[in-house]
Amino acid sequence: HVHIHERAFSSDLLSKHNPLDVAFSIVEYTLRALKDKLMPIVMRSGGKVKVENEIDIKRVFTAPLSLHRKHDLCCVCFKPNAVDQFDISWANLESFRHDMSWKEYVEGEADSLAIEALAAVGGYRGWAEGVKEAKAASIALEEKPQAAKIGRFQVMALLQAARYYLLTGDLDKAKSFGLNRAIFYAWAKHHARDVKAALAAARARGAYKKEKEARGAKLIQVCGEEVFVTDSGWFTMGGVVQSPKDYDRQIALNISSAIPYEEAWKAAIEYLKSFPQSYLQDQQKFFNEVYKPVRDNFVDLVVKRKKSVHKTLDEIFKQFR
Structure with missing residues (x-):
């Protein structure tokens, strides 16, 4: 990781620009400028090395001297001029070599870089409400395109939202319900063998009481749950409300990275219509x-299947010629 001290940006700058905009723009601006120098390194590595401007909730945020999640190593800091001398032994837990000067900064010293990067x-x-632009910089060997795939969490939320919508006709509450159920089942997977045991465990720990007290929540029966x-x-879990905007940000935006969300939504609706209402x-x-x-092949089994169903008679007859 290449780290710029967060206080190298003045409070005046950060009052005018979101810190995420500043961070993203500086990395993007830097990668564009260094692409010609970084690409030969990537090529020599055979594709093992790649440099990307990517922000992902799954990625680990590393802090000085934080521990590696798998190995008995820690995160050590050193200045750029020491990179050629770096050895993995510097990260040994019992004898780490760590440069404390990472704390040194001058407030506002990175402002000019930030302003230049933001302008470029x-x-x-x-941002969920932002205008879609070109993808962020990625300096890596070209990879074979992978089939579009949507994670189980997103599939659960999408189908639950479509389920609620078909039964009630309320789209906003459907989004709230979909995200709520996805969170619940993700929790249940790690805390109980089945849904009934999960509910019993929640009651035993007083989770229900906590919910009732939080934001005046009340327990209701909806869609058999x-x-x-x-x-x-809006539906709530763990004292946190799941709003339609939360659904758009956590589910719709994520699905859109694989296939257009509206396409996935329409396919989900048609898929659920094929089942009896009792289901x-x-x-x-x-x-x-x-x-x-x-849940593991939603795009292939639902979205693409929906497309294949809508064939013209001529297309069907061609299969038998």
Whole structure:
């Protein structure tokens, strides 16, 4: 990691620009300028080395002297002029070599770089309400395109939202319900063997009481499931409300990185319409018969299948010629 001390930016600059816009723009600006110098290094590595401007919630935020998640090593800091002398032994837990001068900074010393980068790049491109632009810089060997894939969490949220929408016709609450159920099942997977055990465990720990007290939430039956809902009508879990905007940011935006969200939504609606309504109103049937069979291959089994169904008679007859 190449780190710029966060206080190298003045409070005046950060009052005018979101820190995420500043960080993204500086990295993007730097990679563009150094691409011709970095590419030969990437090529010599055979593709093992790549330099990207990517912000991902799955990535680990590393702090000075933080421990490696797998190896008995720690994160050490050193100045750029020492990079050629670096040895992995510097990171040994019992004898690490760590330069404490990483704390040295002059407030505002990076302002001019930030202003120049912001002018050239324009800020972070991942804001949910932002205008889509070209992809962020990536200096790497060209990889074979991978098939579009949507994670289980997003598939669960999408299908649950579509399920609620078909049963009630309320799109905003459907989004809240979809995200809420995805969070619940992700939690249940790690805390209980099945949904009933998960609910029992939650009651035993007083989670239900906490929910009732938080934001005036009350327990209701909807779509065959017990769910907490606030007075404002949004669903909640763990004292945190799941709003339609949260769904758009965490689910729709993520799905859009694989396929257009509207395409996925329409496919989900058509897929659920193929089941009896009783399946949508039953928690176990929905999970086992509707969600489970497509959770790992939603694009191939639902989206592409939907496309193949809508063929003209001429296209169908061509298959038999």
